[in-house]
Amino acid sequence: MKKTAYLETAKGNRPQGKESPAPAPAEFKLIGQPTPRVDGKLVVTGRATYTHDIFFKDMLYAKILRSPHASTEVVSIDLSAVQSLPGVKAVLKLKDGRVKYEGEQVAAVAAVSERTAEEAIKLIRVEYRTLPHVVTPDKAMADGAPRVHDSANVEKINEYTRGNIDQGFAEAEVTFERTYRTAIEIHHPVETHASVAKWDEDELTVWDSTQAIFNVRDGLAEALGIPETKVRVIKMYMGGGFGSKLDVNEHTIVAARLAQETGRPVKITLSRKENSLCVGNRPSTQITIKGGAKKDGTLTALSLKNFTCGGLDRGDESSEPLIDVYKCPNVKVEEFTVFTNTGAGRATRAPGHVQGTFALEGFMEELAVELGLDPLEFRRKNYTASNQGGTGIVYSSKGLDKCYDIGAQKIGWARRNKKPGDGQGKKKSGLGMASQIWWGGGVPGTLADIKLHRDGSVEAISGTQDIGCGTRTYMATVAAETLGLEPQDITVKIGDTVYPWAPISGGSLTAPSVGPAVRDAALKAAEYLKGLAAKKLSVPAEDVVLADKKLFDKNKPENSIAFKDLVKEMRRQAVFHGERGPLPAGFAYNTFGAHFAEVEVDTETGRISVLKVVAVHEVGRVLNRLTAESQVVGGVTQGISTALFEERVLDENAGKMVNPNLQNYKIATSMDMPEIVPLFVDLVDPRINNLGNKGLGEPPRIPSSAAVANAVYNAVGVHLREIPMTPDKVLKALQGKEAGS
Amino acid sequence: MENRPKKKARTVTRRAFLQDLGGGTAGAALATRLRGQSAGQAEVSLPPALSQKNVTFKVNGRDVSLDVDPRDTLLEVLRERLKLTGAKKTCDRGECGGCTVLIDGQAVYSCLFPAVRADGKQIITVEGLAEGETLHPVQQAFIEKDGYQCGYCTPGFIMSSVALLSHTPTPSPAQIRAGLSGNLCRCGNYVKIHEAVAAASQKMRKA
Numbered sequence: 011m012k013k014t015a016y017l018e019t020a021k022g023n024r025p026q027g028k029e030s031p032a033p034a035p036a037e038f039k040l041i042g043q044p045t046p047r048v049d050g051k052l053v054v055t056g057r058a059t060y061t062h063d064i065f066f067k068d069m070l071y072a073k074i075l076r077s078p079h080a081s082t083e084v085v086s087i088d089l090s091a092v093q094s095l096p097g098v099k100a101v102l103k104l105k106d107g108r109v110k111y112e113g114e115q116v117a118a119v120a121a122v123s124e125r126t127a128e129e130a131i132k133l134i135r136v137e138y139r140t141l142p143h144v145v146t147p148d149k150a151m152a153d154g155a156p157r158v159h160d161s162a163n164v165e166k167i168n169e170y171t172r173g174n175i176d177q178g179f180a181e182a183e184v185t186f187e188r189t190y191r192t193a194i195e196i197h198h199p200v201e202t203h204a205s206v207a208k209w210d211e212d213e214l215t216v217w218d219s220t221q222a223i224f225n226v227r228d229g230l231a232e233a234l235g236i237p238e239t240k241v242r243v244i245k246m247y248m249g250g251g252f253g254s255k256l257d258v259n260e261h262t263i264v265a266a267r268l269a270q271e272t273g274r275p276v277k278i279t280l281s282r283k284e285n286s287l288c289v290g291n292r293p294s295t296q297i298t299i300k301g302g303a304k305k306d307g308t309l310t311a312l313s314l315k316n317f318t319c320g321g322l323d324r325g326d327e328s329s330e331p332l333i334d335v336y337k338c339p340n341v342k343v344e345e346f347t348v349f350t351n352t353g354a355g356r357a358t359r360a361p362g363h364v365q366g367t368f369a370l371e372g373f374m375e376e377l378a379v380e381l382g383l384d385p386l387e388f389r390r391k392n393y394t395a396s397n398q399g400g401t402g403i404v405y406s407s408k409g410l411d412k413c414y415d416i417g418a419q420k421i422g423w424a425r426r427n428k429k430p431g432d433g434q435g436k437k438k439s440g441l442g443m444a445s446q447i448w449w450g451g452g453v454p455g456t457l458a459d460i461k462l463h464r465d466g467s468v469e470a471i472s473g474t475q476d477i478g479c480g481t482r483t484y485m486a487t488v489a490a491e492t493l494g495l496e497p498q499d500i501t502v503k504i505g506d507t508v509y510p511w512a513p514i515s516g517g518s519l520t521a522p523s524v525g526p527a528v529r530d531a532a533l534k535a536a537e538y539l540k541g542l543a544a545k546k547l548s549v550p551a552e553d554v555v556l557a558d559k560k561l562f563d564k565n566k567p568e569n570s571i572a573f574k575d576l577v578k579e580m581r582r583q584a585v586f587h588g589e590r591g592p593l594p595a596g597f598a599y600n601t602f603g604a605h606f607a608e609v610e611v612d613t614e615t616g617r618i619s620v621l622k623v624v625a626v627h628e629v630g631r632v633l634n635r636l637t638a639e640s641q642v643v644g645g646v647t648q649g650i651s652t653a654l655f656e657e658r659v660l661d662e663n664a665g666k667m668v669n670p671n672l673q674n675y676k677i678a679t680s681m682d683m684p685e686i687v688p689l690f691v692d693l694v695d696p697r698i699n700n701l702g703n704k705g706l707g708e709p710p711r712i713p714s715s716a717a718v719a720n721a722v723y724n725a726v727g728v729h730l731r732e733i734p735m736t737p738d739k740v741l742k743a744l745q746g747k748e749a750g751s
Numbered sequence: 752m753e754n755r756p757k758k759k760a761r762t763v764t765r766r767a768f769l770q771d772l773g774g775g776t777a778g779a780a781l782a783t784r785l786r787g788q789s790a791g792q793a794e795v796s797l798p799p800a801l802s803q804k805n806v807t808f809k810v811n812g813r814d815v816s817l818d819v820d821p822r823d824t825l826l827e828v829l830r831e832r833l834k835l836t837g838a839k840k841t842c843d844r845g846e847c848g849g850c851t852v853l854i855d856g857q858a859v860y861s862c863l864f865p866a867v868r869a870d871g872k873q874i875i876t877v878e879g880l881a882e883g884e885t886l887h888p889v890q891q892a893f894i895e896k897d898g899y900q901c902g903y904c905t906p907g908f909i910m911s912s913v914a915l916l917s918h919t920p921t922p923s924p925a926q927i928r929a930g931l932s933g934n935l936c937r938c939g940n941y942v943k944i945h946e947a948v949a950a951a952s953q954k955m956r957k958a
Contacts, residue, residue, distance in 0.1 A: 050894035053902035054886065056837020056877035060903060063836035124831075125822070200841050200849055200903045200937045249839070249903025250937050282842045478901030478938055636897045640940055644900055647939025672846035672935060680931045683941045 016256060016357045017327070020517030020708075021449045034631065034694050034702030039557075040491040041701070044636035047483045048497055049476075058247040061204040061219040062279055069206070070099055070120040072268050072278040073127035074261060075134050076288065077109040077116055080351040080665025081143035081156065084109060087117055088135035095133060097126040100271045102264065109138075110158065110322055111353050112666050113287030115260055120268040120276050143665040147294065147319040147348040158322065158349035167318075168327045168345035170399070178311025178340025182302025185311075186377050190299070190369035191732040193657040194319070195292040196285070196675060197358055201249020203289050204279040205262040207269040214266055215242045221251040221477050222514035227507045229258025230266055245475050245505040252648075253357035254290040256516050261288075286670035290356025291658060293318050293325035293347075297369035299332065307383050307391040309338040316345040318365075320355025328366030330399065331712075334600070335370065335447050337394035351665055357516060359645075360708040363448060364652065364715060368733060371444035371716035376729055379430060385720070386418060389445060397598035406594075406698055409628030409691035410445060410602035416689055417443065420624040421606035431727020431747075436614050439621070442720025443606045444713035450629060450705030451599030451698060452522030456590040457510030460489060460531040462539075463583050466574035468493065470532075471503045474512035474524045479707060480637030481520055485528050487634060488701070492532035493539070494556030495573065510587070518601065518705025521633055523590050526699035531588025533700070538586065542579055546571050594697045601704045603627035605646065607717040608684075611725045613744055616737030620650050620684040620718055627688075630695035630704040638706055642688035645710025651678035653715040653733050806870040810835065811879025819866040826850045826861035828869070829876060837877035837906040841935075848934030851907040852876045858914035860933075877906035880913065888958065889913050889951040898947035900938035908934045912948045921952055 052058040077084075084105045092101055100120045109116070117134050121127040142156035149155055150163040157163060179185055199219075206217040214234070220226050223243040231238040248255070261278050269276040280289065295318045302311040314332050318325025329343040358364075378388035393411060396402045417423075426441035433439055458472035470489040476482045482504060486497040503509060512527070513519050536556055543561035544551040547569050555564045562570035593599055608622040623646045632638045655676035659669045669675040688710075694702035715733055722740075723729040728747040730739055803818040810833065819828055826843075829835045829852070841849035843862050850862040853875040880887040889912045892898065899905040908931060915922060915930035922930060927948050936944065 046894050046897065051886065053899060053905055054877075054890035054893050054909060055881055056835075056906045058902055059836075060839070062839065063830075065831070065834065198937055200847065200901070200935065201839070202841070247902060249841075250901045252937075279840075282844075282846075478899075640897045640900055640938075640943055643942050644939035647941060651939070671844065672842050673844070677935060677937065678939065678941075679935060680928045680941045680945070683928065683945070686942050 016361070016517065019453065019513060020519065034700055036694065038491055040487050040497065042632055042635060045483055045487055045497060045634050046636060047480055048486045048502065049482050060201055060247045060249055061206060061217050062201060064206045064217050064277065066206070066208065066275040069275040069277055070122060070268065070272055071124040071127045072118055072120045072265050072276050073131045074115045074264060075117040075131040075136070076284065077112060077114045079109065079138060079140055080112045080145055081141040082109045083107055083139040083141060084116060085137040085139050091133040091135065092119060092130045095130050097122040098130045099274070100268050102267060104264065111351050113284065113353055115264070118264045118268065120272055143351040145350050145352050145660045145665045146662055147296070147317060147350060149662065150348050150350045158351055163349045165347050166344065167324050167347045168329065168343065170329065170333060170343040171341065173340035175311055175313055175340050175342040179302045181310040183305045184381055185300065185302040186380055187298065187300040188373055188376055188731060190297045190372055192295045192365040192368055193734060194294045195358060195652060195656045196658055197252040197254035197290060198285065198672065198675070198677065199250030199252060199254060202280040202282060202285045203255065203259055203261065204277070205259070205265045206275060206277045207262070207265040208275040209269050209273070212236070213240050213242070215244065216262060216266060217244050217246070218262060219248045219255060220245050221255045221475055221516050222257060223473060223475060223505060223507050224511060225256060225514060226258045226262065230263060233258065233263045234266060243507045248475070248477055251477055252359045253361065253516055256357055256514050259289065282672060283670040286667060286675065287353050290358070291321070291353060292358035292361070292364070293320035293355040295326065295328050295365040295369070297328060297365065299369055299373040301373060301377055303377060303381060305381065307381055307388045309336055309392045311340040312338050313342040317348055318345065319348045319350055321350050321352035323354035325355060326362035326365060328362040328369070331363055331366045331447055332370045333399035334397055335445055336389070336392040337398060338392065352660065359648065360448060360711045363708065363712045367444060367446060367712050368716045368719065371713065372719055372729060372731060375442065375720040375723060386414060386423060386443060390414060397600065400598045403596065403598045406597040406599050407630060407693055407695040408600070408602055409693050410604065412691040413602060413604040413626040413628055416691065417604045417606040417624050417626040420687055420689065421608060421622065423606065427724050430724050433725055437610050437612050438725040439608065439610045440721045440723070440725025441606065441608050442717050442722070442724050443604060444716035444720060446603040446605070446709055446713040448518060448601045448708045448712060449599065450518035450522060450601040450709065451593055452526065452590060452705065453513040453519055454590055454592045456512050456523035456527045458524060458527035458531050458588045459510055460528070460535045460586045460588065461583060462535055462577055462580065464578055464580055466577050467501060468495065468499060469501045469503055470528050471509050472512045472524050472527060473507055473509035474504050474520055475515040476504060477515045479515070479520060479641060480634055481515070481524060483637060484521060484525055484633040488525055488528045489532045492529060492536055494561070495559055516707070518707040518709065520705070520707070522699060522703050522705050525633055525701050525703055527588045527590040529588065529700045530590065531586045534586040534588065535584070538584060539576060543571055543576055546576065546579070590699060597697065599698055599704065601627070601629045601706070601709045603709045603713060605713040605717040607714065607721040609718060609721040609725055611722055611740065613726065616740035618654055618722055618735055618740060622685045622687070623714060623717065624687045624689065625710055625714070626691065627706065627709050628691040628693065629706045629709060630693065630698060631702040632690050633701070633703055638690065639688040641706050642710040643686050646686050646714045647678055647683065648711055649714025650682065650718060653718040653735060654678070654682070655734050657734050804867045806867055808869045808872045808874055810874045811876060821865065821867055823866040824862050825852070825864040825866045825869050828866040829861060835876050835878050839903055839906065841903070847904070848907045848911060849904050851910040851934065853910055853914060856914070856917060858911045877909055880909070887913065888954045889916065889948070892947040892951035892954065896943055896947035896950055898940060898944040900940050904934060904936045908936065908944055912951065915948065916952055916955060920956060922948070
């Protein structure tokens with residue numbers, strides 16, 4: 011989906027309503043406990059069905075021929091050789107005219123085996139007329155650069171001001187300007203993108219590796235010109251997305267068309283190379299921050315200028331952390347995107363915030379040192395209880411100060427080098443930290459059903475997706491908690507567009523959207539059951555309690571009826587519709603966190619080892635401590651990976667990616683892992699929804715790259731300002747420091 | 752430009768070759784009909800390469816005998832012919848470990864292992880670890896410690912963990928990290944996986 015639409019959804023705090031949701035209880039029995047996943051057995055036995063694992067009788071395999079050139083024109087496509095290849099059942103021409111990036115689809119085949127399809131696309135003869143290309147932002151911004159689109163290569167995508175920036179700098183006693191750079195990352199979910207399309211008369215069913223079944227359904231309906239009612243999209247299990255699977259993909263539409271043409275199910279699985287080129291990336295940024303402060307550390311002005319590159323599409327607006335996190339009366343932001351002949355960027359876990367936080371928090375660290383202040387105290391000095399960008403609206407809840415307290419204590423903040431680079435020896439260690447802000451309020455209008463059956467079985471149903479965050483498990487837990495049952499008693503049904511609507515699984519939306527919707531439905535079911543039990547037990551309904559798989563009189567607990575026996579009294583199965591209510595107006599709903607990192611830098615080899623990360627988050631109520639910890643551990647790990655390893659490398663002359671695989675595109679492995687300590691500030695947001703929870707998908711992904719970079723600065727006394735911090739860059743920076751001193 | 756006639760010639764040759772074989776559906780029949788196998792499986796279009804080879808091996812205790820193409824990897828045979836889809840095709844070139852299985856007790860990337868070499872081997876996949884509904888201690892520990900998120904890399908990690916614990920029953924933290932260094936988890940749950948392996952090691956010693 012378009013990143014702007016994604017961000018609007020992620021912000022979630024629209025529409026706001028007057029109606030206050032049912033208050034969240036102060037305590038729960040099951041919710042918040044460390045609950046193992048309800049579907050764990052399926053996963054660890056290899057029986058969980060991912061899209062790659064779907065096979066149908068008579069299924070065909072599709073492959074796509076893609077442009078090897080970054081900028082070219084398809085003059086002609088000769089299909090004669092491929093059409094006569096035995097086993098090829100259908101061929102589609104997908105491109106005529108201008109091709110704008112390496113990997114753009116040109117033609118496709120469906121054949122009886124994957125190998126046949128692979129051989130078949132090699133027989134398609136394409137005549138290209140190569141055109142000038144530009145693949146790096148620097149070149150794209152230069153005078154006379156080839157135009158990527160019809161419009162200019164540089165386009166302003168965001169501006170923001172508050173206060174008076176000139177006055178803010180005039181009031182400052184110290185001003186400071188620094189530029190930070192982040193590289194383009196590839197999402198690389200371990201399950202490459204995949205779809206299986208199957209027609210039954212005029213109805214299409216697609217199994218898709220997706221974070222957003224409804225977006226895929228709507229996109230397919232639009233592309234094929236058929237009503238949404240004729241398209242069903244199913245996602246059972248999926249192997250990671252991180253933002254690259256938020257919308258219908260071109261290859262899914264191709265599979266649907268090939269299935270239509272052949273009358274047979276068609277499966278398409280992208281290769282690792284295709285996954286590197288064609289299904290998104292995290293846009294790069296070049297962010298210049300200028301800040302002014304009083305000598306006591308009070309910020310007076312912050313300005314940010316960003317040149318971001320998302321290839322064919324707009325890059326990432328990365329200014330939100332700077333606009334929101336710290337109290338600063340005068341702020342000015344200008345952001346520009348630079349177009350290049352490379353695959354379009356997509357939302358990548360915490361889009362804009364990873365890059366913007368790396369820049370902002372690096373800047374705060376450097377400015378603190380310049381002011382002679384403790385970097386953490388400098389941040390506390392500029393703390394705010396209201397959303398600065400949201401014209402000062404007060405946060406419904408904000409536990410960032412507690413994150414600071416807990417994190418500093420757990421990492422032993424006092425151990426840090428008082429002066430950056432003070433460490434002795436060839437291997438220097440240091441500590442650094444960074445703050446985090448994200449949205450995570452959830453989407454009003456999210457739907458879920460609770461279905462009670464006469465045999466005592468219960469379903470919790472929603473058209474959401476479990477992308478590895480434990481959605482099935484907290485749905486079961488919320489339903490069980492509300493109905494006095496155990497999580498194992500609940501059958502969770504998700505991942506199918508025949509179920510009630512739920513938003514994308516992205517943007518930290520799912521838990522604060524689906525959780526409250528299930529709670530709402532379960533509360534309605536509980537009311538109904540209390541009414542039934544009241545008659546059976548001859549007590550007022552308000553005196554009936556649901557607990558321990560029973561319904562009983564709160565004043566006389568032995569006056570009870572088993573849940574199983576009570577539901578037999580129902581005339582038929584009963585369905586209760588739940589909805590996530592509106593967010594109460596007048597408040598800002600955000601998530602907060604702080605990461606504290608300890609690193610060791612080998613000054614001879616330039617190698618950085620992360621030794622420990624303490625990650626503290628405030629996301630309202632935690633629904634499941636076990637899976638929440640995994641979310642944090644994963645976010646920290648990806649942040650380390652970004653800080654140290656990840657970078658899409660392009661050959662400027664050829665216009666091609668040179669590391670479209672997992673051998674040369676480095677991601678963090680077991681060997682790179684520090685000790686990670688995931689912690690939560692226990693608070694319940696008083697009004698956000700009926701559970702008091704916020705989202706946790708993005709938050710732990712945001713501050714760790716910055717915390718690691720700041721720790722490196724504290725260790726060696728030179729701030730790299732560019733990620734990934736590969737050994738060559740570390741050594742170069744150390745040499746520069748020596749030369750300068 | 753010099754290349755062009757050459758390429759064309761190769762295409763023509765291939766086409767002629769294919770036509771000679773008249774669709775080439777012969778030779779694809781399996782020696783043994785296997786559970787879950789669809790009739791569509793026999794519909795092979797490209798000619799089998801020079802010679803199919805019959806291989807006989809044990810997978811998860813079951814005897815299997817089938818004709819494989821010399822180009823088939825063990826992973827392809829497991830997933831597409833035997834419908835054992837626990838092992839995943841993730842990079843298809845030995846970079847990620849998603850396809851890890853045990854061959855005669857050794858953890859092996861099945862995407863790099865030619866199926867013809869499976870002849871006479873004992874193969875265990877993630878589907879073969881549990882005894883009935885009783886999970887292997889490593890599987891149980893992955894659930895209890897939440898040693899995964901999306902779960903796609905999990906079968907590979909579990910097989911590497913089982914191999915590690917078979918030759919190093921009480922691994923140090925460094926041995927756990929090294930033992931799992933050939934598997935990639937993009938959700939980034941390594942430290943939870945390490946906890947799971949340590950817990951499984953403890954449990955297996957007690958048992």
